[in-house]
Amino acid sequence: MNRSGAWTITIVFGVIILIPSLLGFAMKFGELITLTKNVSDSGGFAITPVVNYLLASLGFFCLLMWAALNGMFRDLEQPKYNMLENERELDRNV
Amino acid sequence: MATLTIPKTQSVYTHEELVDEKIIKWYFAAALTFLTTSMLAGLLVSLQLIRHNPFAGIELFSPGRWRMVHTNAVAYGFLANGFLGCLHWAIPRLTLQPVLDRRLSWFIFAAWQAVVGATAAGILLGEAQGLEWGETPVWVDPVAQLGLMLVALNFGTPIARMKGPMYVTLWYFMAAFIWTPLTYAMGNFIPEYFVSGTSAGAVGGLFIHDLVGLFVTPLGWGLMYYFVPILIKKPIWSHGLSLVGFWGLAFFYPLQGIHHFLYTPIPMFLQYGAVVSTIAVELVVTTVIINFFGSIWGNWSIVRTNLPVRYFYTGMVFYFLTCLQCSFQVTLTFQKIIHFSDWVVGHAHMVMFGVFSMWIMGMMIYLFPRLLKREWASQSLLEWHFWLSTVGLAVMAGDLILLGLFQGWSWAALEPWDASTEFSVPFWAIRAIAGLAMFGGLIALITNIFKTLKAASANA
Ligand code: HEM
Ligand SMILES: [Fe+2]
Numbered sequence: 001m002n003r004s005g006a007w008t009i010t011i012v013f014g015v016i017i018l019i020p021s022l023l024g025f026a027m028k029f030g031e032l033i034t035l036t037k038n039v040s041d042s043g044g045f046a047i048t049p050v051v052n053y054l055l056a057s058l059g060f061f062c063l064l065m066w067a068a069l070n071g072m073f074r075d076l077e078q079p080k081y082n083m084l085e086n087e088r089e090l091d092r093n094v
Numbered sequence: 095m096a097t098l099t100i101p102k103t104q105s106v107y108t109h110e111e112l113v114d115e116k117i118i119k120w121y122f123a124a125a126l127t128f129l130t131t132s133m134l135a136g137l138l139v140s141l142q143l144i145r146h147n148p149f150a151g152i153e154l155f156s157p158g159r160w161r162m163v164h165t166n167a168v169a170y171g172f173l174a175n176g177f178l179g180c181l182h183w184a185i186p187r188l189t190l191q192p193v194l195d196r197r198l199s200w201f202i203f204a205a206w207q208a209v210v211g212a213t214a215a216g217i218l219l220g221e222a223q224g225l226e227w228g229e230t231p232v233w234v235d236p237v238a239q240l241g242l243m244l245v246a247l248n249f250g251t252p253i254a255r256m257k258g259p260m261y262v263t264l265w266y267f268m269a270a271f272i273w274t275p276l277t278y279a280m281g282n283f284i285p286e287y288f289v290s291g292t293s294a295g296a297v298g299g300l301f302i303h304d305l306v307g308l309f310v311t312p313l314g315w316g317l318m319y320y321f322v323p324i325l326i327k328k329p330i331w332s333h334g335l336s337l338v339g340f341w342g343l344a345f346f347y348p349l350q351g352i353h354h355f356l357y358t359p360i361p362m363f364l365q366y367g368a369v370v371s372t373i374a375v376e377l378v379v380t381t382v383i384i385n386f387f388g389s390i391w392g393n394w395s396i397v398r399t400n401l402p403v404r405y406f407y408t409g410m411v412f413y414f415l416t417c418l419q420c421s422f423q424v425t426l427t428f429q430k431i432i433h434f435s436d437w438v439v440g441h442a443h444m445v446m447f448g449v450f451s452m453w454i455m456g457m458m459i460y461l462f463p464r465l466l467k468r469e470w471a472s473q474s475l476l477e478w479h480f481w482l483s484t485v486g487l488a489v490m491a492g493d494l495i496l497l498g499l500f501q502g503w504s505w506a507a508l509e510p511w512d513a514s515t516e517f518s519v520p521f522w523a524i525r526a527i528a529g530l531a532m533f534g535g536l537i538a539l540i541t542n543i544f545k546t547l548k549a550a551s552a553n554a
Contacts, residue, residue: 053349072260
């Protein structure tokens with residue numbers, strides 16, 4: 001498998017995963033907003049875990065952005081070769 | 095892929111300066127001690143279920159308590175110790191940086207054994223905390239919490255000191271070091287001191303879920319991304335795809351805890367949310383599996399010749415099976431039948447033993463000869479260990495999963511409860527026999543270690 005093949009697979013899977021999950025998420029988020037508007041018990045209850053989740057995800061989102069801006073994903077496949085090369089270096093004298 | 099320019103990231107440290115081999119041996123010894131304890135506890139409980147408990151009536155041997163010893167010793171005593179041992183090998187070699195402080199490593203080692211030992215003693219003396227998977231007595235919780243934070247500090251430092259793009263393993267490890275202390279704090283302190291009722295139930299569900307997905311899973315997969323390429327001498331098929339798996343876990347996993355509590359008074363709204371994001375995670379899991387099978391494609395004979403690789407890929411097959419099972423389990427239709435049945439117990443053994451224990455065994459089998467500077471004393475004992483474990487687990491899981499369906503259907507048909515415990519006994523007997531086989535596998539491994547040690551010292 002060459003690089004462009006790996007890329008195609010990555011993008012295809014990215015799309016397969018992201019589209020349904022983003023749609024589902026948007027739908028559920030809409031429901032949450034309507035729920036909390038009718039100030040019922042269950043609306044208030046639901047907002048705690050969801051806000052929790054959004055805060056935690058915000059942290060990860062910042063990390064993702066930081067990593068991207070710092071070139072962590074620039075040469076996407078390089079780390080896997082470096083890793084094996086380091087292993088060979090370390091085991092040279094064994 | 096012909097012209098590769100690998101920038102030299104030469105280590106200024108040698109392997110000996112990076113890796114504390116002694117502590118790894120001690121972690122593995124502790125892990126195997128607790129696994130032995132846990133399996134004996136499991137066997138005791140399985141004898142109780144077939145009404146042959148040899149210690150009936152003795153409070154200290156109460157099966158209710160030994161069941162908690164079984165699960166706690168396996169999670170915190172075996173899996174955690176096994177992982178910590180492997181991390182002491184993998185992290186310094188991946189980052190080319192030693193851990194923050196070797197004395198801190200030893201302090202953590204001692205503290206962790208004290209935590210697990212005190213947990214077992216506390217549970218046996220009737221001091222368990224009333225939280226699933228958080229049975230650690232309340233007076234042990236703060237120590238365990240501190241220990242987890244020190245682990246994050248000791249291993250987080252080399253990762254933070256590393257320069258350049260990170261390999262996927264380190265992404266997983268870094269996340270696990272952040273998630274595990276947070277998960278532990280959430281599960282052990284919030285329902286105990288801050289919330290109650292359904293809210294506490296929801297937090298408890300998130301805790302047991304996150305313990306599997308944000309502690310065991312990232313460490314397990316992180317280690318596979320490290321050891322598999324080394325052993326098959328080929329890089330992972332696609333590093334990009336592996337990062338999709340990592341970020342997918344980070345974003346989709348935390349919302350699913352409530353899938354353990356479908357049909358409870360938790361608002362249906364949240365239950366549906368958990369179902370949807372669980373299905374999203376199944377897709378992420380598939381990318382990870384595809385990546386590993388893509389890496390070994392065309393090279394399958396290595397599974398026959400290389401035992402650690404065989405353990406790793408057997409674990410991955412079980413991983414795929416458990417996740418496939420999950421995507422059924424998470425639907426309300428299935429929950430109606432299987433909830434509270436032995437299906438769940440079958441599932442739990444398939445994932446905890448079939449996947450993560452298999453991986454730890456594979457890593458131990460690779461690392462022991464390197465740590466002891468000596469080949470394994472007996473190849474046939476190694477093979478016995480593998481086959482007794484694999485066949486024993488497959489029989490146990492298949493038996494319990496099938497039994498779970500029969501129990502669920504019996505309850506759905508409103509048959510009396512006693513009827514279901516009656517027809518379960520033969521299935522439970524098969525589980526006890528399968529458990530004996532798995533235990534036999536462990537004995538084969540331990541015998542082999544002693545033989546190897548003896549040969550090593552004879553040669554020294
Ligand atoms: C000698 C082998 C083993 C035997 C005989 C055995 C037996 C048992 C029994 C009788 C239970 C209680 C089930 C119930 O409440 O009805 C149990 C629960 C459990 N065991 Fe084991 N076990 C063995 C090995 C293991 C290993 C090696 C692991 C993990 C690596 C493990 C993980 C678990 C888990 C996670 C549960 C809790 C299941 C739940 O709550 O749904 N077991 N086991
Ligand atoms: Fe879960």
